[in-house]
Amino acid sequence: MHYADYILLIPLLPLAAFLLLGLAGRNRLRKSAGLIASVLMLVSCTLALYAAWRYFFVDGLVDGVYRQIVPVRYNWLIFSPGLSVDMGILLDPISVMMLVVVTFVSLMVHIFSLGYMKGEERFTTYYAFLSLFTFSMLGLVAASNILETYIFWELVGLSSYLLIGFYYDRPAAVSAAKKAFIVTRFADLGFLIGILILAFQAGTLDFNTLIARLTDAGSPQFAGITAASFLGISLLGWALGLVFIGGAGKSAMFPLHIWLPDAMEGPTPVSALIHAATMVVAGVYLVARLFPVFSMDPPVLQIVTWVGALSAAFAAIVACTQTDIKKVLAFSTMSQIGYMMFALGVARQGGEAGLGYTASLFHLFTHAFFKSLLFLCAGSIIHVVHSNELKEMGGLRKRMPFTHIAFLIGCLAIAGIPPFSGFFSKEEILLAAWRSNALVYGIGLVVSAITAFYMFRLYFSIFWHESRIPDRNDGSHSAGEALSSPEGGLEGSPGMKFSLVVLSAGALLAGLVPFSRFIVPDERPHDSHTPLSFSILPVSLALGAILLAGWLYRRGNDRAEKLKIGLGRLYQVVYQKFYIDEAYIFITKKIVFPLVGRPAAWVDKHIIDGLMNGLALIVAKVAWLIRGIQSGRLQQYMLYFFAGAFGLVLLFVYYFNHLHT
């Protein structure tokens, strides 16, 4: 089959599911909604796998270079000659890889949700939103035009908003959804202006043409964009920096990360899909998509590197103190995306220098499996415990042996223990960092140890540490009662188990993919090896961190509590996420609203409108003053009339004379 014959079906099938379920409303199709969406998703996923097989193993590689294929393209909106939005699908190694990741994880989440969301009042709506998200995300990754990317970029933001706010009667969910949308919107403003600059300077919105023009040092477009500068930074630097702000917002990079922990208000499978595996890595994908252009401007790559490294470290430190299982996972996601970002930042174009690029997308790939696995396990656990709080959990090892193993696999993968998938991708990232910047390598190394620590803190607190299960029997939400419920299958429905098994397999095996044979920045695949000796240090640090976590959290003891007290103020600062949220609240509540919004409204009401009213008042006053003229007395009118006529005659005579002399 030609790509053109079926490639459109990959995004359109989820769209069809969205339209069908969305128009059906919340009552119709209530029983079958999940099944319909899942089946369509299965077909879409199968097609994506087929396309990937075709691309990577049959016809993608021509003369040792992965070619770019645009099987479909439609004219959508023409701004001016050359500058148009074309809706198309671009197949190249990264987009094909992403198609697989998105459809696959989405399928698993669809199946998992069949059990997890069962009995939900808005079950149909849930699947409609899930399908909308999948459609938008597929559009984003397959876009052939930078504005097409932006369009789907906004649409994934909407889906994320709708799903975070799915439980719309909870105020926390509503405000979290709003926060996520607004923070990412703010970042998107950067993206938009970046697009405006790129489009104007390159004279095109098409990715291929844009990249070709802006990477060719001899092209007039490249000369134009590098010659012009503002505040000492070239226009290219501005454009890429602004685009990166958009990416950083979506990918929850510091300091635009504040929405991600709150986004955990959404249903847990949603967190697995959107806020762990796919949407949040869109920023990484965006930088990767434009990587050839980024590589023309090393200072911007420096920014990418440092934002990534800082986010990785920041999030890992905060994750150590959080007590909500989903928030720990959220910060760990942010931290892992930080890895992907700095890996991109240290990469350069060509051969071995492109290792960071390969490693970044490799980590994106493996992370999608193990992080969605971890989130779905968390979902299973929350399903049973009815709480997100670690202190309500403990000792689940025996009651949920299945979830226990799956979660352990996920933890080992993210901690970078061989032979789990995370090990391979993380080693590559560290190697890339080592080769280019020792400081970044150091940060990466330490963060990887912290990662192992907080993940196993989570693991031991949930599955070991028996004593924490409270012996309470007050209220229906206490953990003890939920655990003793006689519902039998604590581990959830077969569908939920199935998803966990498949994703566990992914988390185990995804690392074996020889990534540099598929994804390299210059599309010339080669073999790459990480020396074994290089891995000794990170792995032993991770093992040490795991032992430390075990020592602190495996059994009930007061070591962790003592440590917390010992750290005192410092612990509080970290626990409060370095007060970044408070800083934002200060800016919005104390500066934007009272110092911009309120004055604008006040000025409008009192000054500008007052001016208009004043004008009306003057007219009324004048009218009042001169109303005496209209007295109704005929004689007076006659007087006015003759006076006026006389005046006119005088005027006329004057002008007549004036004109003729």
Add this chain to the structure above:
Amino acid sequence: MNLSLLILLPFLTSLALLVCKGDKPVRLVAAAGSFLQVGACVVLLCLYWKERASGNTAEMLFQNDPVWYAPLGIHYHTGVDGISVAMLLLTSLIVFAGVLVSWNLKMLSKEFFFLLLLLSAGAYGFFVSLDLFTMFFFLEMAVIPKFLLIGIWGSSTATSKEYAATKLVLMLMGGSALVFVGLAGIYFQAGAGRGMHSFDLLQIARMNIPVETQKWIFPFIFIGFGVFAALFPFHTWVPDGHSSAPTAASMFLAGISMKLGGYGCLRVATYLLPAAAHYYSGVIVLLSAIAILYGAFATMMQTDLKYINAYSSVSHCGFVLLGIGMLTQTSINGAVLQMVSHGLMTALFFACIGMIYDRTHTRAVAKLGGLLKMMPFLSTAFVLAGLCSLGLPGLSGFVAELTVFMGSWQRVDAFYRWATIAACGSIVVTAVYILRAVGQTIMGGGGSAVRDQAGALKDAAWNERLAIAILVIGIVVIGVAPFWLNGLIAPAGESIMLRVVGAAH
């Protein structure tokens, strides 16, 4: 196609209403008339396309030019280009939807529909006129009935409806007075020295008015029409007027009336006085950039749903004027797209707000909440209107705003670039106020006004669903497939641009 039909049909419908008795026949006649008008506009669109496809490249199609009052050279000259066709279609959709949402009006329904259709006849006439005097005549026709609509059927909130009606009509009349001065200026100056005076748009376009003359006429016309289009700082009629008007009148006001201004700024001011348009470009851009941001910030502080939408209209109409002021082909296209998009979107918004008010008897955001639970259809429509307002791709607002941004960026001077960036900044502020409004009214637990009458809250009835469906389909069709609308208006924008470019050299 005889364009007079488009004026005659609503006019005859309104006359037919006068002989109807009882609410039922009245609304049936009004609905039938406005529905036929939609049909007529669709036919016009098809004929227009057919004509263009067959290679007719005349600037204006379906022209008709009988003399109206010979001594002053006033003609009843009508004709349409792509922009007018788009505006006509927009008007017909909004009027039809407006009739539908007023379906259960009990008080003086005959008079209400009569005035509404009279207003629409004025708007249709305005959009097809190619004679400045005729255009002005129809403009006035589309203003005066508003006074009665607001004064009689309106509601008093923060301000009394009488105050709002007076203010609105006086300001709009003031605007049209300025327009008239400008038109008189054109009339006397265009043919000066050639012994001929003309109101004819196309004729005047062929005569080149001296630049100095253009410079003094332009402000009158632009500000005059600008008052209609909420040009800063002449926008203050918008919040009070929109908020006090009955639902259908709000829809008309924001959906169409404000577009009369935008259309006039483009068709009369920019088209006839291109050199002056260049000269004042910076001022227009400055004022509209202020309107966009300042309107958005002012919206953020509003607590009444109608005021929220009214202030947001100030912000959104700023994009229309920004697009016109930027004077690039793309930005002018964007301005027209924004006119159509904002018309549909704001009509949808007002329709939803009206329906919410009918049920809950409040528009205060703080008293509402959790409507999604009780009225899923209506709430979904409200959310869609909000998403269109914040420029979500897939809905019309995005297409329009993006086109304006793209066009504006083509002006390379630093000043224009900063104005564009400022305008772009509004997408964040818009998101803030829309999501606040949606979060507090549609989502959440349920406010005081809703709890009191939870049982009495019914979702949209058939007529309301139909009205909503028409407008939603409109914004979705444009949002998903903008190429047809863009293809319709781009050639018309191009002929305006040709004059602008010609004047620049």
